[in-house]
Amino acid sequence: MSLAFAEAEAAQARGEVPVGCVIIDSSGKTVAAAGNRTLELKDPTAHAEMLAIREAAKALGSERLVGCDLYVTLEPCAMCAAAISFARVRRLYFAAEDPKMGAVDHGPRFFGQPTCHHRPEVYGGIGAARGEELMREFFRERRKSSPAVAGEERDP
Template sequence: MRENRWQGNSVGGSWRDMTLDNARKFAEQALELARQASALGEVPVGAIVVHQGRVIGHGHNQPRALNDPTAHAEIMAIRAACAALGTDRLTGCDLWVTLEPCAMCAGAIAHARIARLHYAASDPKGGAVEHGPRLFQQPTVLHKPEVYAGVGAEDAAALLKAFFAERR
């Protein structure tokens, strides 16, 4: 049986060959974390950091629970991954997140030297990768990860839409 291969929708990076099953698995793990955030009344965003095929850090949005405006899913996952590896650099790691990162999180991704960023849903209002400041396209950014978008986008967008519909 031939493996399904996924090359993703590259946003400024080179194409990366990965099995579709692995891409879906990691996207689903991040989505499950987003569901946990939603159940807690937090904006449903989840993230995982993967190193050599293994999840080494995960997180979901929790700024309200922690009274910390920086407690975004990406930041929480990066903190956990850095602690797991005992370093502030996550070279060779992939970050999977359910929503296009904001400027703060994109900056943290660059500082952590994340190799590849995979995000599900685009965020035209608050995103900073393919929207807004397009941080990784700026000449002053010292590290620019490969960026891939779209795996799990429909599910992530539906979760966000349902979350905000309940609150309006």
């Protein structure tokens, strides 16, 4: 998880939401690591998990990441949970819960749906305090620097 946190901190330094992801193969080798790049790439799908899954698939030469484990600093959203399922990731480890946009333990609880054909083993709360603090710090700074985010500018 420490490498995922390093990716999250690098994302934060770029002005991105601080989420980092690492994928490890069955031998314990890191095959992919990424942080959010949605702003940089102008791509709403450029979440850390999506970028890492793409990188791992390319590195392994397969769309299936069988035997791979994914570590991410924030509970995955619905899009990322679907990609994790489609990629056949063996285990998902996440740090902080995301009550607003999370889709594993919150919201649609993607892996519990009857339409979900692959359910990874899920372990949440790994390094939760650090993940939560990264998110709090990021949004605290964002509110300070943006009146619209702070609620000072509103549509009539």
